[in-house]
Amino acid sequence: xxxxxxxxxxxxxxxxxxxxxxxxxxxxxxxxxxxxxxxxxxxxxxxxxxxxxxxxxxxxxxxxxxxxxxxxxxxxxxxxxxxxxxxxxxxxxxxxxxxxxxxxxxxxxxxxxxxxxxxxxxxxxxxxxxxxxxxxxxxxxxxxxxxxxxxxxxxxxxxxxxxxxxxxxxxxxxxxxxxxxxxxxxxxxxxxxxxxxxxxxxxxxxxxxxxxxxxxxxxxxxxxxxxxxxxxxxxxxxxxxxxxxxxxxxxxxxxxxxxxxxxxxxxxxxxxxxxxxxxxxxxxxxxxxxxxxxxxxxxxxxxxxxxxxxxxx
Amino acid sequence: xxxxxxxxxxxxxxxxxxxxxxxxxxxxxxxxxxxxxxxxxxxxxxxxxxxxxxxxxxxxxxxxxxxxxxxxxxxxxxxxxxxxxxxxxxxxxxxxxxxxxxxxxxxxxxxxxxxxxxxxxxxxxxxxxxxxxxxxxxxxxxxxxxxxxxxxxxxxxxxxxxxxxxxxxxxxxxxxxxxxxxxxxxxxxxxxxxxxxxxxxxxxxxxxxxxxxxxxxxxxxxxxxxxxxxxxxxxxxxxxxxxxxxxxxxxxxxxxxxxxxxxxxxxxxxxxxxxxxxxxxxxxxxxxxxxxxxxxxxxxxxxxxxxxxxxxxxxxxxxxxxxxxxxxxxxxx
Numbered sequence: 178x179x180x181x182x183x184x185x186x187x188x189x190x191x192x193x194x195x196x197x198x199x200x201x202x203x204x205x206x207x208x209x210x211x212x213x214x215x216x217x218x219x220x221x222x223x224x225x226x227x228x229x230x231x232x233x234x235x236x237x238x239x240x241x242x243x244x245x246x247x248x249x250x251x252x253x254x255x256x257x258x259x260x261x262x263x264x265x266x267x268x269x270x271x272x273x274x275x276x277x278x279x280x281x282x283x284x285x286x287x288x289x290x291x292x293x294x295x296x297x298x299x300x301x302x303x304x305x306x307x308x309x310x311x312x313x314x315x316x317x318x319x320x321x322x323x324x325x326x327x328x329x330x331x332x333x334x335x336x337x338x339x340x341x342x343x344x345x346x347x348x349x350x351x352x353x354x355x356x357x358x359x360x361x362x363x364x365x366x367x368x369x370x371x372x373x374x375x376x377x378x379x380x381x382x383x384x385x386x387x388x389x390x391x392x393x394x395x396x397x398x399x400x401x402x403x404x405x406x407x408x409x410x411x412x413x414x415x416x417x418x419x420x421x422x423x424x425x426x427x428x429x430x431x432x433x434x435x436x437x438x439x440x441x442x443x444x445x446x447x448x449x450x451x452x453x454x455x456x457x458x459x460x461x462x463x464x465x466x467x468x469x470x471x472x473x474x475x476x477x478x479x480x481x482x483x484x485x486x487x488x489x490x
Numbered sequence: 491x492x493x494x495x496x497x498x499x500x501x502x503x504x505x506x507x508x509x510x511x512x513x514x515x516x517x518x519x520x521x522x523x524x525x526x527x528x529x530x531x532x533x534x535x536x537x538x539x540x541x542x543x544x545x546x547x548x549x550x551x552x553x554x555x556x557x558x559x560x561x562x563x564x565x566x567x568x569x570x571x572x573x574x575x576x577x578x579x580x581x582x583x584x585x586x587x588x589x590x591x592x593x594x595x596x597x598x599x600x601x602x603x604x605x606x607x608x609x610x611x612x613x614x615x616x617x618x619x620x621x622x623x624x625x626x627x628x629x630x631x632x633x634x635x636x637x638x639x640x641x642x643x644x645x646x647x648x649x650x651x652x653x654x655x656x657x658x659x660x661x662x663x664x665x666x667x668x669x670x671x672x673x674x675x676x677x678x679x680x681x682x683x684x685x686x687x688x689x690x691x692x693x694x695x696x697x698x699x700x701x702x703x704x705x706x707x708x709x710x711x712x713x714x715x716x717x718x719x720x721x722x723x724x725x726x727x728x729x730x731x732x733x734x735x736x737x738x739x740x741x742x743x744x745x746x747x748x749x750x751x752x753x754x755x756x757x758x759x760x761x762x763x764x765x766x767x768x769x770x771x772x773x774x775x776x777x778x779x780x781x782x783x784x785x786x787x788x789x790x791x792x793x794x795x796x797x798x799x800x801x802x803x804x805x806x807x808x809x810x811x812x813x814x815x816x817x818x819x820x821x822x823x
Contacts, residue, residue: 181631327501331508333751334799336792338758339776343788344516346780423640427762430642431777449646450766453663457650464643472638479634 182480185473192470196290203250203283210245252280254287254440266458273458275448281458284440285466291441292470295356295425296418302360303421304414307367312398312406314368315375325368332365341424345433352435355428359421367413374406408485415478419471426467442467494811498804509796510569514562517785565789574790579782584790587775594666595764595771598687599756602694603749610699611745614706619733621711629703637700641759645693645766652689661689664768690767694759698752702745710741740814747810750802757795 201208206219252270258278266273272281314325341358348354375398378384387397428434429443437444442463449459556564568575574584613633617626653663662668666686671679713719714737722732760773768774772791779787 327504327508330505330800331512331796334505334509334754334796334803335512336754336757336795338755339761339792339795340512340516342761342777342780343792346783347517419638426640427642431762431765446643446646449650453646453649454654457657460643460646460650464640464647467640467643468638471640472635475634475638 179480179483181476182483185476185480188469188473189477192289192293192473195286196293199287199290200248202248203252203254203280203286204248205251205253205256207245207247211243250280250283250286252283254284255279255438256283263452263456272462273456275445275459276452281445281462284445285442285463288441288445288463289466291352291435291439292422292425292467295352295359296422296474298356299359299363299421299425300414300417302357303363303417304367304410306361307364308371308403308410310364311368311371312375312403315372316379316394316398316402318376322372325372329365329369332362335362337362338424338427341428342431342433345428350428350433350436352439355425355435359424363417363421366417367410370409370413371406374409375402378402378405408481412478412481412485415474415481419474419478422467422474423471495808498807502800502804505800506797509800510566510793511562513789513792513796514565517789518558518561569790569793574793575786577779577787578784579779579787584786587787588772588790588794591770591772591775594769595760595773598691598694598769598771599760601687602691602698602756603752605691605695606698606702607745610702611706611742613699614703615710615733615738617703618707618710618714630707633700633703636696637704639696641693641697642762642766644696645689645763648689648692649766662686663689666769687769690763690769693763693766694756697759698755701752702748705748706741706745709744710737713737713741716740743810743814747806750799750806753799753802754795757791 195202200206208218210217210219250271256279258274260278261270261274262278263276264270264274264278270280270282272285274280275284310325310328314322341362344358345354348358379402384397384401387401392401425434426441426443426446429441430447432447434443435441445459445463446467449456452459565575572585574588576582577584577587613629617629620626648661649663651657652660662685666683667679668682668686671682674682710733714733719732719737722736723729727736757773757776760771761777762773763769764771764773765777775787776791778784779791
């Protein structure tokens with residue numbers, strides 16, 4: 178399983194690189210241009226200064242030594258070409274095009290950043306809420322624990338996906354709202370782990386010593402107890418990222434995701450609903466990307482779990 | 491025993507209160523009020539063009555002119571008699587609309603749960619008994635991969651390759667029964683139904699299958715380490731008897747009680763799968779209600795699901811304690 182976890186880690190790292198350097202991999206702006214003796218990096222900055230220069234001229238150059246280096250895939254995610262609507266994969270469009278003639282691979286490359294950032298930030302929010310509520314209820318017990326336990330129960334019994342859909346239908350589904358809603362509904366697993374650990378740690382000698390030394394509750398929880406309870410949180414968070422990416426793509430698929438024309442994997446996939454009789458490339462590629470990403474995070478989570486608790490093996 | 495049940499029942503009250511408050515708040519604080527929407531739908535005019543008078547009248551009709559806490563109180567009183575009000579869309583009682591859709595969703599999910607258990611338990615047992623072997627690793631890995639497949643993606647892939655179009659045309663991808671099937675004999679009707687629900691049931695089943703068989707494996711491995719299993723082995727029982735008679739039974743308890751816990755996730759899954767396959771069940775009703783802001787229906791579905799799950803968890807906890815005398819009532823919250 179460890180070798181698989183490593184493979185998952187490598188895939189995640191690759192996805193990160195793709196997400197950070199999306200403009201260098203796919204887009205219609207050149208990466209580097211030498212024009213009239215000046216050097217430009219249009220993907221990053223100084224694009225406006227080249228406004229008005231025809232693309233053809235840019236490629237041929239105006240004087241000797243001019244050049245333009247384009248990304249390997251020279252289509253922007255929102256660049257539509259009505260002549261190539263719904264064309265199957267070919268050399269110029271490796272993953273085909275969608276119903277507006279936009280390049281699917283380019284949309285997927287640019288959608289990577291959306292999926293990963295929603296995954297990470299949503300889980301970050303969930304972890305914050307989970308650690309706070311779980312920690313408080315484990316440390317103080319009694320009334321606090323009673324209230325937090327009821328909150329657990331409420332979240333556990335709710336059809337969470339239905340709730341997320343409802344909220345996003347009423348609020349505008351911006352990327353921030355999606356992160357917040359997924360995070361605010363996904364904290365129970367982490368909270369439960371932290372609560373259990375804090376309950377146990379509360380009776381340990383070093384915590385009692387810290388209390389006896391007069392440390393404030395906040396300091397004891399943050400400096401002494403939390404570091405000892407973080408490992409399982411890391412495991413749960415890794416699985417959580419996989420779950421959040423799944424939820425985000427399901428939302429986009431149903432039309433409640435990031436608003437168009439922002440590219441996202443679920444959005445490409447949702448287009449396939451209208452062309453179910455032939456456009457297989459709209460299904461296989463984005464779905465494959467979601468699957469690969471989710472599997473990778475799950476594998477890494479599994480690896481973490483085995484590492485901190487060899488008993489489960 | 492009675493004390494325990496009574497205590498648990500009392501604990502239901504704050505939880506139920508929280509559930510209803512959350513549903514109510516989420517929906518009531520949403521922008522875009524249902525009155526304008528309602529008039530828009532009925533008269534086909536823009537919200538701006540509506541006179542104040544009509545808005546006030548409609549508000550009064552639905553009781554939306556009162557402050558929010560009073561509306562909550564009225565709604566709460568009603569749902570205790572299972573009266574979820576009238577649907578904004580077609581003025582029919584919400585509970586009736588749900589009751590109509592329930593059988594379809596229930597039958598799909600019950601079939602799916604049965605399939606999950608029938609397959610998950612043997613798979614889990616096999617991979618626990620042959621831990622570390624090639625077959626265990628194969629099962630574990632393929633279930634792991636299954637677990638990561640988005641259900642809506644699998645649904646689309648199945649529709650693409652098995653539902654007509656440029657590829658094979660094996661299964662229907664729309665509805666649960668062919669039109670005009672009423673005159674068929676009963677077995678043909680049943681076959682037609684099964685043929686229609688095959689793909690949706692596959693999509694509803696595989697995720698829980700992966701989850702449960704992992705759980706079964708873990709549970710059996712835990713039991714196999716216990717003393718009584720060693721005793722059974724050392725008194726010379728054949729391995730099959732040790733596992734099937736002694737270990738398996740104990741490992742099944744936590745698995746069976748999981749049924750209640752997967753209920754909310756099933757409703758969520760039904761929303762996606764039913765809208766993809768156009769199945770007239772609760773999930774589709776929920777999705778349509780969200781799209782048309784049919785508040786009473788949304789509230790009813792969320793509240794009923796949460797309520798049923800709560801009762802389910804309570805019952806499974808009680809069963810848990812009844813079948814396993816090692817667990818005392820005192821130890822559990």
